[in-house]
Amino acid sequence: xxxxxxxxxxxxxxxxxxRFRLPVWIVVLALLVIGTASAFIELYPSEAERLVLxxxxxxxxxxxxxxxxxxxxxxxxxxxWRVGVIGSVLVGIMAALTMIxxxxxxxxxxxxxxxGATVVGRNAPLTASLIVTVAAGLSIGAFCxxxxxxxxxxxxxSVAFGLGFAAVTAVFAGFSGLAAQMTxxxxxxxxIAVGIVGASFLIRLAGDGGASSxxxxxxxxxxxGWFTRLRPxxxxxxxxxxxxxxxxxxxxxxxxWLAGRRDVGAGVVQPxxxxxxxxxxxxxxxxxxxxxHRSSLLGWSVGLSFIGAVYGSLAESVRGFLGDNPQxxxxxxxxxxxxxxxxxxxxxxxxxxxxxxxxxxxRSALRPRVEEESxxxxxxxxxxxxxxxxxxxxxxxxxLGPVLILAVAGMVAGFVYGLNIGDVGGQVxxxxxxxxxxxxxxxxxxxxxxxxxxxxxRYSDAxxxxxxxxxxxxxxxxxxxxPQWALNLSPFSHVPALPADELTVxxxxxxxxLAVVLLATGLVGFQRRDVDG
Amino acid sequence: MQGGVYNRRSLASLVMAPVIxxxxxxxRYGQTIGLDGLDLEVTEGEVHGFxxxxxxxxxxxxxxxxxxxxxxxxxxxxxxxxxxxxxTDLHRRLAYVPGDVTLWPNLTGGEVIDLLxxxxxxxxxxxxxxxxxxxxxxxRKKGRTYSKGNRQKVALVAALAxxxxxxILDEPTAGLDPLMEAExxxxxxxxxxxGRTVLLASHILAEVEALCDRVSIVRAGRTVExxxxxxxxxxxxxxxxxxxxxxxxxxxxxxxxxxHLTRLGVVNLASHPPTLEELFMRHYRDET
Numbered sequence: 001x002x003x004x005x006x007x008x009x010x011x012x013x014x015x016x017x018x019r020f021r022l023p024v025w026i027v028v029l030a031l032l033v034i035g036t037a038s039a040f041i042e043l044y045p046s047e048a049e050r051l052v053l054x055x056x057x058x059x060x061x062x063x064x065x066x067x068x069x070x071x072x073x074x075x076x077x078x079x080x081w082r083v084g085v086i087g088s089v090l091v092g093i094m095a096a097l098t099m100i101x102x103x104x105x106x107x108x109x110x111x112x113x114x115x116g117a118t119v120v121g122r123n124a125p126l127t128a129s130l131i132v133t134v135a136a137g138l139s140i141g142a143f144c145x146x147x148x149x150x151x152x153x154x155x156x157x158s159v160a161f162g163l164g165f166a167a168v169t170a171v172f173a174g175f176s177g178l179a180a181q182m183t184x185x186x187x188x189x190x191x192i193a194v195g196i197v198g199a200s201f202l203i204r205l206a207g208d209g210g211a212s213s214x215x216x217x218x219x220x221x222x223x224x225g226w227f228t229r230l231r232p233x234x235x236x237x238x239x240x241x242x243x244x245x246x247x248x249x250x251x252x253x254x255x256x257w258l259a260g261r262r263d264v265g266a267g268v269v270q271p272x273x274x275x276x277x278x279x280x281x282x283x284x285x286x287x288x289x290x291x292x293h294r295s296s297l298l299g300w301s302v303g304l305s306f307i308g309a310v311y312g313s314l315a316e317s318v319r320g321f322l323g324d325n326p327q328x329x330x331x332x333x334x335x336x337x338x339x340x341x342x343x344x345x346x347x348x349x350x351x352x353x354x355x356x357x358x359x360x361x362x363r364s365a366l367r368p369r370v371e372e373e374s375x376x377x378x379x380x381x382x383x384x385x386x387x388x389x390x391x392x393x394x395x396x397x398x399x400l401g402p403v404l405i406l407a408v409a410g411m412v413a414g415f416v417y418g419l420n421i422g423d424v425g426g427q428v429x430x431x432x433x434x435x436x437x438x439x440x441x442x443x444x445x446x447x448x449x450x451x452x453x454x455x456x457x458r459y460s461d462a463x464x465x466x467x468x469x470x471x472x473x474x475x476x477x478x479x480x481x482x483p484q485w486a487l488n489l490s491p492f493s494h495v496p497a498l499p500a501d502e503l504t505v506x507x508x509x510x511x512x513x514l515a516v517v518l519l520a521t522g523l524v525g526f527q528r529r530d531v532d533g
Numbered sequence: 534m535q536g537g538v539y540n541r542r543s544l545a546s547l548v549m550a551p552v553i554x555x556x557x558x559x560x561r562y563g564q565t566i567g568l569d570g571l572d573l574e575v576t577e578g579e580v581h582g583f584x585x586x587x588x589x590x591x592x593x594x595x596x597x598x599x600x601x602x603x604x605x606x607x608x609x610x611x612x613x614x615x616x617x618x619x620x621t622d623l624h625r626r627l628a629y630v631p632g633d634v635t636l637w638p639n640l641t642g643g644e645v646i647d648l649l650x651x652x653x654x655x656x657x658x659x660x661x662x663x664x665x666x667x668x669x670x671x672x673r674k675k676g677r678t679y680s681k682g683n684r685q686k687v688a689l690v691a692a693l694a695x696x697x698x699x700x701i702l703d704e705p706t707a708g709l710d711p712l713m714e715a716e717x718x719x720x721x722x723x724x725x726x727x728g729r730t731v732l733l734a735s736h737i738l739a740e741v742e743a744l745c746d747r748v749s750i751v752r753a754g755r756t757v758e759x760x761x762x763x764x765x766x767x768x769x770x771x772x773x774x775x776x777x778x779x780x781x782x783x784x785x786x787x788x789x790x791x792x793h794l795t796r797l798g799v800v801n802l803a804s805h806p807p808t809l810e811e812l813f814m815r816h817y818r819d820e821t
Contacts, residue, residue: 108638108677185638185677273673274640278647288648291640375635379688382599382629382701383652386621530602 003260006120010128014102022136025094029087029140029165032472034147037079039480041151050078053479057081065209065314066352068219068228076153076233080161084232086475088224089201091140091165092172095133096193099176102129105186107264126180126259130173130252137169157233164227167244171223172197174251181258184271191299200224202306209314223247285385289393293364297397300360301405304353308409311349312416312431315342346413346434347497353409354438354492355471357402358445362463365398365449369460372532387527395450395519402442410435434498440511441491445470447518454525457532552577552699552730553598557607560593560754567593569754570607575732575747580725582745583734584813590754591734592632595703598732599629612699625654628692632703632734634684636676642687643672649691661694667716682708693720700724700731706740718744738810750813776800781811 015022044050050073057063057070064070070081103126106112112125145162149155176193183189204225207218219225223244230240281287368391371377380390414431418424449463470490477487487493491514494507553575560567568590575581585591596602598611600620609616611623636645643665650656665672668686679687685708692700700721706714714737721731721744735741741748742762749759782790794802 184675187638271675271678273671274644274675276641276643276672278644278651282644282648283651285652288637292637375631375633376637378596378599378601378631379629379634379649379691380652381601381620382624382627382631383649384621384625384654385652531596 003121003123004127005124006115006118007124007128007131010115010120010124011131014128014132017102018098018132022094022098022132025090026136026139026143028468029090029094030143030147032090033079033083033087033144033161034151036083036476036480037075037148037151037153039476040075040078040082043481044075044078047073050074053078063348064211065205065310068204068208068225069211071231071234074154074233075151076148076157076161079148079153080157080232080234082476082479084161084164084227085201085204085224087165088168088227089197091137091169092197092200092224093194095137095169095172096176096179096190096197098133098136099129099173100180100186100190100193102132103177103180104183104189108186112264123256123259126177126255130177133173133176134166134170137166137173140169141166154233156236160230160236160238161232163241164230164232167230167241167248168223168227170248171244171251172200174248174255177255178251178258181255181262183269184266191296195299195303197224198303202303202310204228205307206310209310213314285380285390285393286396288380289367289397292367293394293397293401296360296363297401297404300357300401301408304356304405304409305412307353307356308411308413309416311346311353312413313420315345315349315413315417316420342417343499344497346431346499347501349413350406350410350431350434350438351474351492351495351497353406353435354402354442354495355467355474357405357409357438358442358467358470360405361398361402361442361446362449362467364394364401365446366453366460366463367394367397368526369453369457372457377531381531388523391453391523391526395446398446398449399443403436403439406435406438406442407432430499433503437498437503437508438492438495440508440515441495443515444491444511444518447515447522450522451518451525452522454522454527454529457529551575551610551613553581553611553732555594555598555607555609558594558597558604558609559606560590560597560602560604566754568597568604568607571751571754572756572759573749574759575730577730578725578728579746580721580731580733580744582741582748583732583751584736584738584741584748585734585751589751591751592703593754594751595629595701595732595734598701599624626697627699627701628653628695628697629701630685630688630692630703630705632705632707634681634688636679636684636687638675638677640676641673642670642676642679642683645676645687646672646691646694650695653695653697655695657694657696660696661690664690664694664720667720668713680708682710682713685709686713689717689720693724698730700729702731703734704736705733706735706737714740738808738813742808 040050044053054070054073066085067081068085071077072080106115106125115125141162141164143162144165145158148158148161172193175196179189179192179196182192200222201224204219204222207215207220207222207225208228210216210218219228226240226243229237231237282291368377371380371394377390381387410432411428413435414428415424417431418427421427445463445467448466449460452460452463470492473482473487473490474492476482477490477493491511494511496502496504496507551574553573555571555573558568558571558573571590571594573583573594583591583594593602597604597609598616600616600618600623603617611619612626614623616623636642640648646661647656650661668690670683670686670690674683676684676687685705689705692702706717709717718740721733724731725744731744733741733745745762747759747761750757778794780790
């Protein structure tokens with residue numbers, strides 16, 4: 001137990017450092033869940049209304065794929081379906097960021113050594129991080145369960161829901177602890193940890209979306225799929241929790257085993273020597289930006305192409321859903337018959353892809369801020385590099401990166417769908433167009449990020465809150481019947497739903513213009529302000 | 534060649550063209566005062582020591598001179614131009630070594646050296662290779678694997694390998710071992726002989742004493758003393774203790790002091806030139 005000495009002190013240190021961060025996560029997630037449940041209770045009080053809602057849900061595999069299957073039309077069942085997967089992804093990301101922040105990042109900054117030289121056991125930092133992260137997951141679960149019970153929902157379902165979130169947190173905390181041992185850098189450890197969450201989401205997406213084509217078993221390979229399979233409010237399957245506990249223990253022991261076999265600051269993957277001099281391309285701010293952005297651009301392109309492929313392969317089965325539902329058939333006849341439903345499906349799918357691509361764009365747009373805070377901006381700006389060129393080199397990736405990512409993902413989706421129905425030439429351009437149309441909205445979010453960077457750099461991270469708000473407005477706004485003005489706040493609500501809708505150019509031009517104004521404002525602000533040191 | 538350099542230097546000191554000139558520079562950070570009327574004058578061809586305790590405003594001054602931050606008040610010029618509005622042009626003529634060197638974790642030291650050199654407008658590759666040799670630095674390692682001292686060396690090689698007129702060095706030897714520190718001193722001495730101007734912010738008094746033609750001492754954001762080391766050494770700290778007198782005296786007043794003393798009958802006399810440390814401590818003791 002000597003290796004655990006000092007864990008208590010470290011727990012207090014982590015709690016002190018994250019005294020705002022973790023409560024924000026906990027409150028936002030609990031409010032998301034409780035707010036959704038109370039909205040369902042208010043807006044869909046009768047069983048008949050909920051059945052109509054359920055029918056429209058089940059008919060769109062893009063939605064089922066994204067959010068998982070709907071098991072029950074009770075208030076609880078709808079809530080668990082609506083926010084279960086989104087909430088699991090969010091708690092997973094929270095677990096990954098918190099774990100890496102307090103393990104690998106502490107080593108990279110050298111603070112770990114400062115602590116390690118005091119009376120702190122070898123395994124104390126990892127243990128303390130795990131305890132705090134799992135405690136945060138349990139708090140989220142407890143608040144959710146208490147809130148749902150408070151709304152009068154069944155007790156067992158509420159508890160299952162809360163424990164489900166806690167279980168997801170624990171599994172990803174364990175894997176993030178493992179990722180923290182692998183790489184020499186905090187950045188790549190964070191990438192791996194968040195990547196594991198993303199991969200779990202994707203595996204489940206393929207499983208749930210492709211359930212009708214016999215891919216349902218894939219969801220059993222994903223910790224996020226386990227949340228759905230726990231079936232809160234729909235005849236709970238408690239043994240599923242044992243899977244999460246087992247995998248958590250496995251990943252955690254793996255992390256401790258590796259931690260005991262490596263040096264502080266070193267990873268399992270040994271660093272290699274690189275070139276002694278820079279290649280000719282590394283001679284400008286853009287050359288540097290390319291080096292810093294290329295691997296993440298590649299990773300996001302591959303990830304979104306995978307989602308595109310899943311969406312593309314599910315598109316054909318969409319038409320099958322029409323057969324047994326005359327009401328829906330009528331609705332979609334108005335949209336243009338069987339073609340109409342796949343078009344509505346692709347419009348939904350591309351909207352979701354665009355939001356994910358926006359996360360990449362925001363990350364790239366905040367890169368100059370990261371460089372500035374880590375003091376790496378100073379030496380560059382002390383050379384003959386104008387500020388705008390330096391910031392602009394990063395913004396090229398924030399602006400054109402999503403274009404590339406969405407084009408490739410749309411192409412893959414259209415190609416897979418085209419192969420299935422024997423119309424590659426026709427479908428690829430249609431789906432790519434549906435993806436590209438989202439770009440002006442993505443740019444508006446980038447613009448807001450740049451304004452924050454240029455004018456209120458210390459609050460740059462608030463852009464993530466803005467993005468989550470847009471995401472929730474798009475995902476929950478209509479179903480929870482938000483007022484129109486609130487829905488209009490999100491730039492994505494102004495994008496015509498191609499290929500189902502007519503292409504209207506005006507909103508796109510307005511969005512693009514707004515993006516230009518925001519970008520210019522942010523850059524002028526940056527030109528005039530002090531570089532933080 | 535030596536003669537040519539000499540001519541250039543004496544000409545420079547005749548004209549006294551200031552490479553760096555600030556007067557009454559002020560900078561606030563919210564409630565705290567960063568600079569409170571700082572004056573600094575660095576003439577062409579000199580190595581200027583910039584001394585002060587932690588948090589006295591050295592780095593703030595340097596960041597203003599680099600156009601990274603803007604002063605709230607006072608004047609600052611670099612090569613006679615505005616460091617804020619003409620930053621890009623001015624940066625072609627200078628190289629900078631930050632006090633806190635952070636490198637990109639996945640770029641090698643060699644890549645960083647080349648990149649910074651090229652972005653400054655050119656790099657002397659012969660000089661670069663010679664410096665790598667002298668500082669015993671492996672340029673193939675990734676940024677995250679360098680120790681503090683080696684990160685410092687990367688920044689030093691990047692700056693010293695460029696043929697610029699002005700070097701701005703912010704505590705450049707922090708983290709270097711004594712051998713490397715000696716190598717650094719040799720490099721700066723060579724640069725000075727080539728007519729380059731150096732602003733050297735430092736804590737290491739021996740280093741400043743060995744390298745600098747003139748020094749400016751700052752405290753709490755204000756210049757408290759400035760001049761050549763000879764001029765700064767004044768008459769201070771007279772202590773009379775029974776039959777013993779301790780005092781510090783200007784060199785041009787030693788004769789007069791001795792005249793007075795001999796009249797009283799001197800039994801024993803010990804004399805040594807004041808170290809920079811004594812000067813430095815004299816200014817900082819007042820603070821506490």
